[in-house]
Amino acid sequence: MLAETVLAGLLLASGAAAAATPGVVIQKCSNPGMLALAYDDGPYQYTSQLVDILDQAGAKGTFFWTGTLYGCIYNQAAAVKKAYASGHQIASHTWTHPYLGQLSESQIRTEMTKVEDALVNLIGKKPAYMRPPYLDTSGAVLPTLKAMGYKVITDDIDTGDWNHNTPAQSEALFTQAGPGGNGHIPLMHEVYNTTVHELTPWLINWAKQNNLKLVTVAECLGDAGGMYQPGNFTPNGQTTCS
Template sequence: MPARTYRTRVRVVPALATAAVLTLALAGCSGDSTSPAEARSDAAESGASGADGKPLASGKDGAGSAPSVDCEKAKCIALTFDAGPGKDTPELLDILKKEKVHATFFLLGRNHVLKYPDVVRRLAAEGHEVANHTWTHERLDKLDKDGIREELGRTQDAIAEITGEKPRLMRPPQGRTDDEVKEVSEELGLSQVLWSATAKDYSTTDSALIKKRILDQAGRDGIILLHDIYDGTVPAVPGIIAELKNRGYTFVTVPELLSPAAPEPGTVYRP
């Protein structure tokens, strides 16, 4: 992975560019994946009654009080953001708060979680799902178990120190995973979450284009991948939300999308 430290926006681009190119193919993924619909169906058949011990996001600190959503009935879609927090994340949180939308944020530890602890704290306080995107954005399938454990474990600990709670979801850089990533993820209590729509927002500052790319790919039970570290992305979000609401979508976090299933550690979830 060429961009190990994420010290500057320019150095981030090569790593995330590769991730976006792999949007739907994800040829490096090992083993089976589970769709949100499959997870819900399996849970319903087994008589599950809730997502897990953690309550569904219901809005805190004025973020809105959205009721629990039944995604078997509602037309649900999950908005997710990778590789932050960054300088534009507070503006994004203002937008989400105004729109009463909760998102899932896959955070990078080094130079992001450590740099913006107040933003991480706000994410949790306002009802968003705080998740793990590794420490330095290393490709996990290129590491041994100790390396995988360090990439995920350090971010788990850093987030827990700020929010008081360890994440239950992670997104492997480039969507690349294998059996060892599964084993370590299971050990750390982390489910793996991939995606179905991306704007390739690493490659453009054109907010209208970012919006169009997402709207063209949006579908029921979809998981949208954006990055709150690029200049064109946050300005595109209000239009994305408005149009998808107009199309009848309900925005949910990833655990809400899976409910009544509990996110299963190690499992790869992919629409």
């Protein structure tokens, strides 16, 4: 048990090692000079606009998507395909956005596999990364995700957009944290107009002013080739969430 605890601590301290280790919580990039713009809770009505903003800046982002939180993922099929075609990372945020720590292993697997099936139908890929709703990694969460091969992302800066922080309040958190050290992985939500149209452009400028490269979470962990699970997957033809 002691050896396992020490090993887990070493993995958390080493982003590069953690990137290749499913079931280990990762909070920051493994290298300096990067900023991983990571968005939860979509896809939603702003997804396509957000992709345009990132593309115009030459930035790459990571989208942690749910199946049903803000409407059925299939209703945003065009935006999903657009984000993937633009080279952004598509990752999982579970099917219904529950507290995973309150679920059984079987229920956690269902939350993950439903997202996998939808993404295979839409982009032909299964994600290798996920961010747990409410950042809940208690109970059976980490062992189950490890067994499923998922790399588990939380954050090192919570923008607080979910808690009614204004863009200015969120921006102050980045200014306070500074651009030094290993790169940030912030908690943001693409379902808020102000996050997409005010905070994101500010972060793009902040990164430029501080010589930070805007990358996917996988790239900031030295795992650019591991964004998706290996294999050729066959769509099942489903087009609705029911």
